[in-house]
Amino acid sequence: MTVTAYTLAVVLNLFCLILGYRFLFQPGPSAAGYGVPADPGGDAGAYLTIKGLRDGTLGLVGLALLAFAGARAEAWFMLAVALIPLGDTLIVLRHGGARAVAFGIHFATAVVILITAGLLFAV
Numbered sequence: 118m119t120v121t122a123y124t125l126a127v128v129l130n131l132f133c134l135i136l137g138y139r140f141l142f143q144p145g146p147s148a149a150g151y152g153v154p155a156d157p158g159g160d161a162g163a164y165l166t167i168k169g170l171r172d173g174t175l176g177l178v179g180l181a182l183l184a185f186a187g188a189r190a191e192a193w194f195m196l197a198v199a200l201i202p203l204g205d206t207l208i209v210l211r212h213g214g215a216r217a218v219a220f221g222i223h224f225a226t227a228v229v230i231l232i233t234a235g236l237l238f239a240v
Contacts, residue, residue: 122236126191130179137173140165152214192237195230202227
């Protein structure tokens with residue numbers, strides 16, 4: 118179970134880094150994949166950059182916690198971070214995005230994060 122918990126935590130944190138990179142360097146396609154398309158050349162450009170920075174930073178913080186503070190600190194971090202994809206689910210639904218994206222990507226991500234937190238607490 119320890120290997121599974123650590124593997125999931127590392128994969129989720131690396132996924133945050135990848136998402137951050139995509140939002141910073143490919144904001145248009147990233148916004149469409151998020152479920153609410155946005156024009157990076159218009160008013161949304163700054164917000165897409167902020168999302169990229171936020172996601173990338175969360176990935177780095179998660180990896181640092183896992184490496185230097187241990188599984189319990191990472192578990193608490195994951196528990197708190199699960200609020201983000203839950204909120205993203207509501208944002209996509211509220212702004213007319215596809216239910217499949219809202220639940221299949223964002224809500225499912227929140228569930229995986231919560232499972233990972235539970236596994237890390239059990240380590």
